[in-house]
Amino acid sequence: MIDKILSKYPFPESVKLEIKEELEKLNLSADKIKALVDRCYKAYTQNLMEPEEAAGIVAAQSIGEPGTQMTMRTFHYAGVAELNVTLGLPRLIEILDARKTPSTPMMTIKLLPEYAKDREKAKEIANKIEATYLKDIAEIEADIKNMKIIIKPDRKMMDVKELKMDVLKKKIEKSLKVDVFEEDEKLIIQVEPSYKKLIDIFEKLKDLVVAGIKEIRRVIIRKEGDEYVLYTEGSNLKKVIKVPGVDFTRTLTNDVWEIYEVLGIEAARNAIIKEALETLEEQGLEVDPRHIMLVADVMTVDGELRQIGRHGVAGEKQSILARAAFEMTVNNLLEAAIKGEIDYLRGITENIIVGQPIKLGTGDIEVTYKFGGKR
Amino acid sequence: MKVRLQDHILVPKHEILSKDKAEELLKLLGITREQLPKIKTSDPIVKEIGAKPGDIVKITRKSLTAGESLFYRLVVD
Known part of the structure; x- marks a missing residue:
């Protein structure tokens, strides 16, 4: 019954719930x-x-005033010890500027249930x-006399990272485009005499x-509640979500631009707010x-991320x-003059500059008189 | 296993609005199609739901203040 009455009113969902409760x-x-709902x-x-x-x-005022009280210091650690994260004013500026890469990219990777409970399995994914x-896994030596490079992989490290000799060999051959020879547990590259x-x-x-993944420089495993969560230094959402065992739906990055590219504009809006x-x-x-x-809405209306600025x-x-009043006054005026731009004086800033009433609040209401109307 | 980008916690529900519903909406709001906020065809979610330029996408956002809120975007190139 309550639902039926409430449905007639255009309340937002959260207000409806509160009233119902x-x-x-x-x-x-x-x-x-x-009567109560009416009130x-x-x-x-x-x-x-x-x-x-x-x-x-x-x-602008509501964000600006608290902004004056924020720390100017860039580094500070948060939550996860031993991980440096940019915080405070520099971070806020970074978000609103929609920088391509944040100064300290970071990811929070959640795991699928079968991996999240077991530390060993979490470690496997981290690796x-x-x-x-x-x-990190091999000693590299240059033999200048014979123009050779000798790579001596460390057995133990190879096992930890689950790497095989032939895989390593192929990897080197592919990425450097050189011929690699295997010789009793060593990889040798013969270079031309140069x-x-x-x-x-x-x-x-x-x-x-x-x-x-190249961008992920470090992974830290932490227990949160009853599951293991991976925190990373560096971020690459696109590649991480393809790793088996990673719970894609709950994996986050602090790189808003990356979220925009992988998950679209609406996700980017949510990320900015968050x-x-x-x-x-x-x-x-x-x-x-x-x-x-x-602010997030303004940054995303056009379907692409735009910075405030x-x-x-x-x-x-x-x-x-309005543009000239904001930044680079001379450049803006000069460019406008060259292009022969026209200012229609529709906004606020330009009307203040020329000394006209602004179209805001009561200033935008015009009174019309309807002749012969009923009293 | 193929990942559905829409399952991600940051992505709200996107739906393509039918022609009749779109007309109804524009009439209700009293605006033209072009006055709606935009979403690009290159947007991964637009690709996933298969929306074409000119379509209106209805987005059901989880809002911090309103619980749930509706938003509409016009698909553009």
């Missing part, structure tokens, strides 16, 4: 419920944002993901990734999610004066 406790008659609806409409209100300005460099080439190959070998709120919360600042949601939202404003 309270009503169930009271056990009232249908008429009383109706709720009145209160609800009164609390809605009014038309023509400057939502963006309110959002598969973590980048293994050739220099000292430069020898050094070149030697350097490349040192940084060769033989197993794992990251920004977490950054503010971590600093002990409380900002209403509505403000962040508005010169190269994004602010730089694409139609008005020349």
Whole structure:
């Protein structure tokens, strides 16, 4: 019955739930419920944002003021010890700038149930993901006299990483395009008599990734509740989700751009909101999610990630004066003059500059008189 | 096992709106198609649900404030 009455009102889902919960406790008659819901609806409409209100300005102030109290320091550790994560103001700027790669990319990888409970199995996956460099599992020597490079793999390390000699050989051959010979547990590369080439190959070998995902520099296993979770330094969502045993649906990265590319614009919007709120919360600042949601919406309306700033939202404003007032005044005016742009004075900034009433709040309401109307 | 990108916790539900429903929506909102927010054809989710340019995608978001909220995007190139 409560549901039936509530369904007639355009409440948001969460408000409906709240009212229903309270009503169930009271056990009232249908008429009383109706009267009560009606009162709720009145209160609800009164609390809605009014038309023509400057939502963006309110959002800017509400994020800006707590921003002044954030730390300027870049590094700080959070939650996971031994993992450096950018926090505070630098991180917030990074999110709103929609940087291609964050300064400290990080992933939180959740595992499928059959792997999440067992430490050994979690470790197995961690080994598969973590980048293994050739220099970590083998000794590399350059024999200058014979123009040879000798690679001596460490048996123990090879076993830990589950690598086989022939796999290693193929990997080196493929990525460096050289011929590799196997000789009693050693891999030998014969280089043409050129000292430069020898050094070149030697350097490349040192940084060769033989197993794992190149971008993932380190993996840390941590127990959370009753499951093991992997935290990584470095991020590559596209490759990690393809690793068997990884629970793709709950795996996250702090790289918003990567989320946009792999999961689309709506996921990117959610990621912006999540990251920004977490950054503010971590600093002990409380900002209403509505403000962040508005910012995230503005950044994603066009279907692509746009930063708040010169190269994004602010730089694409139609008005020349508004753009000039924001950043790079001379450049903007000069360019507009060369192109012969016209400013239609429709926005706020440009109307303030020329000294006209702005189209905001009551300023955007025009009174018309209907002649001969009834009194 | 093929991964369905829509199963990810960050991705809300995307649906293609039928022609009648789309017209109804535009009438209700009193706007033209072009005034809707956009979503690109290159978007992985658009590819997954097979939406074409000109379609309207209905997105059911989980909102922090409203519980659930509806959002519409026009598919563009």
